[in-house]
Amino acid sequence: MKNFKKIDSYLKGKLPDEEVATFEHEISKNKELSEEVALQKLEEEALDYLVEKRLSARINKIKEGLKEEEEEEKVIPQKKQLFPWSRFLAIAASIAIVIIAFLYFNTISSPQSFALKEYQEVPFEISKTRKDPTHSKITTPLFLAHEKKLQSNIPTAIKNAAIYFEHIPKKDSTFLFAQYYLGHAYFKLKQFKKSILYFEYSYDKSKPNSQLRDMSQYYLLLSYLATGDLPQAQSIFGDLKINNQRFKSRTSLHIFFKPH
Numbered sequence: 435m436k437n438f439k440k441i442d443s444y445l446k447g448k449l450p451d452e453e454v455a456t457f458e459h460e461i462s463k464n465k466e467l468s469e470e471v472a473l474q475k476l477e478e479e480a481l482d483y484l485v486e487k488r489l490s491a492r493i494n495k496i497k498e499g500l501k502e503e504e505e506e507e508k509v510i511p512q513k514k515q516l517f518p519w520s521r522f523l524a525i526a527a528s529i530a531i532v533i534i535a536f537l538y539f540n541t542i543s544s545p546q547s548f549a550l551k552e553y554q555e556v557p558f559e560i561s562k563t564r565k566d567p568t569h570s571k572i573t574t575p576l577f578l579a580h581e582k583k584l585q586s587n588i589p590t591a592i593k594n595a596a597i598y599f600e601h602i603p604k605k606d607s608t609f610l611f612a613q614y615y616l617g618h619a620y621f622k623l624k625q626f627k628k629s630i631l632y633f634e635y636s637y638d639k640s641k642p643n644s645q646l647r648d649m650s651q652y653y654l655l656l657s658y659l660a661t662g663d664l665p666q667a668q669s670i671f672g673d674l675k676i677n678n679q680r681f682k683s684r685t686s687l688h689i690f691f692k693p694h
Contacts, residue, residue, distance in 0.1 A: 437467060441474045458590045472587055476554070545667070548690055549659035553621065555686070556652070577608055584618050592619050610639055614650055621653065626660040633657055648680040655687075 443449040444457055461468050576598070583595040596619040599612040606612075617632035633654035640647035651674055658667040671691050675682045 437470055438474065441471050444471070445475055445478065455590070458588050461588055462586075462591060468586075468588075475587065545659040545662055545664055549656040552659075552686060553653075553656055574608075581615060584615055584622070587622070589623060592622050595619055596623075610636060610646075613639075614646060617650070617653055617657070621657060621660070624660075626657050629657040630654065630661070643679065645680065648678045651678055652681045652684075 440449070440457065444454070449457060461471055580595040580598040583591040586592065596616060599616050599619065602609055602612040613632045614636035617629045617636060620626070620628040620632065633650050637647055637650035637654055640650060651670065655667055655670045655674060658664075658670060668691060671687060675688070681687070
């Protein structure tokens with residue numbers, strides 16, 4: 435990609451402040467550039483995921499190797515005296531790798547990595563909310579314009595949408611959906627504690643068995659995972675796999691929560 439270096443600096447927050455606004459404006463006007471940004475972001479997230487998987491496999495292999503050595507020592511104690519220094523260096527290297535992996539996993543936060551990846555696989559889509567009968571009242575051009583901004587990956591556009599939805603009064607017929615959309619806005623901005631508040635509201639106030647309620651619960655679960663609150667996420671998952679018609683059979687959730 436011809437804009438790789440600049441997009442990389444932008445995604446990693448290294449682009450000078452005075453260039454960010456200009457670059458985001460360029461993204462909003464240039465469809466090809468917008469697609470490049472989205473593709474590069476997806477590639478980086480996929481790479482992070484693969485690195486995490488490889489490190490996990492390496493750690494398990496090291497553990498198995500050490501376990502086999504311990505078993506051999508029990509059977510043939512004489513081996514302890516054969517190659518003491520090479521044996522010591524091998525164990526030291528294994529411990530170093532485990533420590534590095536431990537620091538790596540604590541830096542990226544496994545639950546948060548899963549939540550972000552899961553969100554990418556089931557992102558916010560207007561078409562899904564359009565199927566909900568209670569959404570039929572939402573027809574104002576201004577509302578629809580800000581609703582569409584949530585589908586972008588441009589922080590400025592998402593922030594503008596959030597400001598609009600935050601000013602919708604509670605008595606307005608669109609208020610409930612505005613709360614749901616605010617949950618998405620703050621999740622995309624990685625302000626997960628805020629997204630929890632809005633998804634909780636849209637979940638609590640939605641009609642039982644409605645599509646909006648199911649979707650709100652699913653994204654609420656991801657928001658708790660993104661903050662690292664695994665106990666609360668597990669509690670929500672317990673209810674989701676029983677009552678959530680849309681997501682109760684989602685394989686990735688069952689796989690993630692099985693070892694926890």
